[in-house]
Amino acid sequence: MRIAIISDIHGNWEAFEAVLRDVEAQGIGKILCLGDAVGYGADPELVVEEIRRREIPSILGNHELALLDPSLLSWFNPPTQQSLLITRRLISESTMEYIASLRTTMVWERALLVHGAPPDSVTTYLFELGKGELRRLLTELEQELCFVGHTHQLEVIGWDGKDVSFYPLGPGEHNLRAGWKYIVNVGSVGQPRDGDNRAKYVIWDPDVGTLEVRFVPYDIARAASKIIERGFPAFNAVRLW
Numbered sequence: 001m002r003i004a005i006i007s008d009i010h011g012n013w014e015a016f017e018a019v020l021r022d023v024e025a026q027g028i029g030k031i032l033c034l035g036d037a038v039g040y041g042a043d044p045e046l047v048v049e050e051i052r053r054r055e056i057p058s059i060l061g062n063h064e065l066a067l068l069d070p071s072l073l074s075w076f077n078p079p080t081q082q083s084l085l086i087t088r089r090l091i092s093e094s095t096m097e098y099i100a101s102l103r104t105t106m107v108w109e110r111a112l113l114v115h116g117a118p119p120d121s122v123t124t125y126l127f128e129l130g131k132g133e134l135r136r137l138l139t140e141l142e143q144e145l146c147f148v149g150h151t152h153q154l155e156v157i158g159w160d161g162k163d164v165s166f167y168p169l170g171p172g173e174h175n176l177r178a179g180w181k182y183i184v185n186v187g188s189v190g191q192p193r194d195g196d197n198r199a200k201y202v203i204w205d206p207d208v209g210t211l212e213v214r215f216v217p218y219d220i221a222r223a224a225s226k227i228i229e230r231g232f233p234a235f236n237a238v239r240l241w
């Protein structure tokens with residue numbers, strides 16, 4: 001069964017809706033979410049409500065973590081802190097209870113899911129890890145694959161049992177090699193930072209060992225204007241383009 005893996009929606013309802021439509025058009029019935037459903041974007045409540053309504057299994061992102069523990073806000077730059085404070089005002093107590101129930105990792109089929117980096121880091125960026133550290137993490141990884149988000153950059157790190165190799169993840173299909181282990185960064189639905197303004201997500205087919213990267217256009221103008229209307233920092237809207 002093919003599985004859509006999404007991450008970093010960041011309260012961008014227009015991007016999320018477009019991705020959900022694309023997932024349905026691909027005939028895929030299962031979606032997993034790697035966290036950061038909120039933060040930056042205008043519709044955190046709507047996004048989380050839809051995740052809950054569709055029963056999309058999800059894990060904790062660093063933005064959810066900061067909502068649960070405001071003492072962690074100092075990790076973020078001032079505009080992001082401001083975004084999180086506005087986000088907190090836009091979400092209900094029921095959504096906060098849901099966020100408090102999220103776990104930091106999830107295992108699905110033969111894959112580990114974590115927001116930042118294996119084995120269980122919500123906050124570590126993949127680019128902070130050197131080759132030696134990645135080799136160790138992949139050696140110790142119990143599953144064949146680890147899906148992450150957090151950097152908002154599509155990427156695959158492969159391990160053949162000896163060395164690690166880095167591959168960019170462009171749109172289209174990519175084959176996974178039998179006997180290898182991988183860390184796969186699925187990019188961002190709602191806050192792309194890779195020079196292409198479309199929403200990104202990955203379809204994993206565990207039966208044949210493929211990844212398909214989807215780039216999905218959406219109504220950026222509408223998402224951007226709502227960000228401004230709701231008083232978020234203008235940069236959150238500008239960087240969507």
Ligand SMILES: [Fe+2]
Binds near residue numbers: 008061150
């Ligand atoms: Fe994020």
